[in-house]
Amino acid sequence: MKNVFKGYYNIEKNVLEQLWKDDKTIFVFDTNVLLNLYGYAKQTREDFFNILDAVNEKLWIPYHVGLEYQRRRLSIIRNEKVVFNDIEANLEKIQKVFKGDFEKLALKRRFPKLFENTEKLEKEINKSISNYKKSVQHWDSEQPCVRSHDSIRDKLNVFFDQKVGERPENQQWLDDLYKDGAERYKKKIPPGFKDSGKANNDDDTHFFNDGLYYERQYGDLILWRQLINKAKSESVENVIFITDDAKEDWWYKISSNGKKTIGPLSELQSEIYRESNIKNFHMYSTSMFLEDGKSNLAVDVSESSIEDASTPHIIESPAGLTPKQISAIADSYRSQSIDTEKLRELTERANKFSYFDNEKYREFIERASKISNIDNERLREIAETASRINTFDNEKYKDFIERANKSLSFDSERIREMYESQKRIQKQAEDYEAFTKFNKWYLKNKDKDEEN
Template sequence: MKSIFSCFYEERNDSELKRIWTDEKTLFVFDTNVLLGLYSFQPENRSDFFKALELLNGRAWIPYHVGLEYQRNRLQIIKNRRKFFTEMKKRADELSHTISFDQKLFTTFQNEFSLIKNFPTVNSKIQDIQQNIKDKIDTLNVELRKSITELKVEITSQDKDGIFLNSEDIVRNQIDDFFTNEKVGKNIFDTQDKLNNLFQEGEDRYKKGIPPGFEDAKQKGEDVFYFSDLEYKSKFGDLIIFKQIVDYAKEKTLKNVIFISEDTKSDWRINEEFEGKKILGARVELKNEIYDEAGVEHFSILKIDEFLTKSKIYLNVNIEDSSIQDIKDSLKFKDKKFIIKFDLTKEHDNNESIKIGEADKFIEFLKYKKFKDDFVKSGNIYYDDLVEKKKAFENKYGEFNEKKFIENMYFLNENLSEEDKQKLRDKILRNILSNKRYINKNLKNDDALEPNENDIDEE
């Protein structure tokens, strides 16, 4: 039965995997996100990666469309990384001002009880306390500034490549040196008619949920770009890449194809929920298609760290486990900045986790603001409830700058138009609020807070 339904099987036998890994008829294909991911590697880790590629003995290859996507997205990755380090240094500077001494409470205490006039010795003791605290804080601030300077040096050390938009791109130089022309596939969709026929096939595939790429259809919509007088629909990028892999495997009569990609969406990989999300092998439909169309016997998808770990075992690549872990950690760098604990529902019911760190604090802040507005409108002259509410929020969450929170939603989305930013802001706020509803005696249980332009605090 295995030979009939081979697409349902995932090879796990070490001896068989070693045979596949060393077989001359095995091709290692690298996705766009792998090439772009190299920008997050430290130079020594990137050298280890290319060391593994060299041992593949000419069996490493990229489809034409991977090369095109890499060239088109390279500058945005560099810009995002520059923005990341600039912001991190800026935030490090802000840490220098985290220790301060507010004398207002002492001054209020002195004035309320007329200590200067009525109890000079008590007043003198308070002044001694203040001076003692101030001296200690001054000492702490000196130490803090020294530590922050060391922190900034460490941050700078993590940006060893120092690639800027207008500087030499040493990462691309390494990619060019390795992926010479013979290691880049030809464009089998070199006319608009060929592309349009593929797009028509893609529309039908996506309606039926046939991989790869239907997840991109939800995210990229009808976005198009142009290259060499050809119009490309972005949502079909993964499908183009897969078709080019199948065509090349058929042309070269390959037996095994190993696709290295950081893409773990359900239009490439099997995703199952069981005590957390489990990312399994390649989709059955993908394996079945490449087996039928190209006569391939084994197709698998691996993340970069998995590829390096197996290369170390089966090809005797000299890579330290710590280097592989560093690479795995570096790939956690994303274009999105924040961490939220709920799904942002996008169009077509696609749930994508977006990371927004202070979302819970933001929700609680809006609850407090709503309580305050209702309280003021009620005309209640007893402010104990309001004071307690504010105190409870500040004790738990500290200060919260709503305006900065909103602005930070666009930290790595500076390529968006102002109109698109506003739409994104409204959409995120609606979804944040729809997951945590404000409920009190004046609101029905299904009433959610609505964001209001006037609600944004100015500081």
């Protein structure tokens, strides 16, 4: 049955080990794998190139992969450099918390001792941030820029010299592929149907190169057809394709205690087996490629490199970065000299400070002062107690701070937004009802005091 439904079977581990050493195996790389090199730490790039060196004679890329790499290289380099500006901006947000949010609390007037502790906290955080910025500057200098010499491209030029597939023979070949691709995408036939939305993006739906017109939404299908044509060669019996495209028009995924990636889609495997004479087809992500290369070739690969390669790095639009992405990228550039645990501890201490609605508090006190038989000493005690009552949604605030602690993107603007939202909700409450609750609380404590 296995021979009949070969597309549903992944390569067994012992067979895969032999494929790495087989002279009739080719290692084929997707564009994203090459572009991701610009976002990796230096050690990760070195480990990747060491693996390539070990399988040098087996390397190959489709023409379309090389073309897309050349087209997008500079924009990726530019956007990777933007990351360092974003890191700087997020660090400034942490510092602005003290210059903005904490100053609003008027701690110096109301709680002098707490104000002293807050100043110490600010100095400690600023010191940690200063050390962190030094590590950011170091890694920034390690990254290529658009006008600098590109050593990464130099290495790729050497590795893939005479190992690039042929250019499409003519425009008719591409036009026929576009027509076929439209039908495939309607029927959800992989690969590439997840890219059909690129046709609706006015920014970059198509391009011209060397006299040929390319539609971007069919990029995966073009490289797939070029890969299949290569697989028809008599010298090729095994194809190992490395891609960091995690979409479900390449991989079969299933939900079982979380999303699990099983392997290449059966439709892909069935098609390449049907259209060529290869015996084995396998797919890797870059991190899996490094991991298996380490074990199958006895090449020294750092565990940090495998982890680094598992983090998404290609950035098409820096404006679309999420705090989580910034955090992941920042973590990949951090040095061991920064005490990140200390910074998180300091931020957790900041979490213990709560917002208090001073206007509402003054209004309560003014109304309470009109009570004739009020015990002023008791009132001061009650006022101090009241000052510790949160008018902020503490659970949401703590949740936000905990998430901020896991990244270095403390978003003070978001805190202000949540605070202002809370104030608007409070203003909608009737003043009488609010005062009644305060008065009941005061009388209850007053009675207890008299009983004592």
